[in-house]
Amino acid sequence: MQDRVLVISSVSIWVYPVWVLIALLLCNVGVSVAQPAGSESFDFTIQKRSIVGDVKTIRVTQGSQVVVRWNSDEATVLHVHGYDLKIEVKPGAVAEMRFEAHATGRYPVTSHGFGEKSGGHGHHGTLLYIEIYPN
Numbered sequence: 001m002q003d004r005v006l007v008i009s010s011v012s013i014w015v016y017p018v019w020v021l022i023a024l025l026l027c028n029v030g031v032s033v034a035q036p037a038g039s040e041s042f043d044f045t046i047q048k049r050s051i052v053g054d055v056k057t058i059r060v061t062q063g064s065q066v067v068v069r070w071n072s073d074e075a076t077v078l079h080v081h082g083y084d085l086k087i088e089v090k091p092g093a094v095a096e097m098r099f100e101a102h103a104t105g106r107y108p109v110t111s112h113g114f115g116e117k118s119g120g121h122g123h124h125g126t127l128l129y130i131e132i133y134p135n
């Protein structure tokens, strides 16, 4: 009986540092996965061809995942200059812009085609600026 207890405790002493190592490894993995996953999201509503509320500029950090969701009372195409992203927005549906902020700078978001039948370049107003700051 005493022998058996001795064996078990000597094994657990031997195994203990292995668990500490595994725990440390898991912690490190957790940290390195969490760091680059910064994401910043924004929600806007367009009414009468401008953004509701007094938002003119959003600021994000370089390297983050940017998500901008749009609601609009009128169909249009939104264009992020510089990144050259375009999305169609329609009344009654949320349109989502998603991009990685890889380049710093100030980028206008313009609307194309407000009040036009075929979404041309007639109206080209800046709705918002996206400012991307160095990480």
Ligand SMILES: [Cu+2]
Pocket: 079, 080, 081, 110, 111, 112, 124
């Ligand atoms: Cu444009």
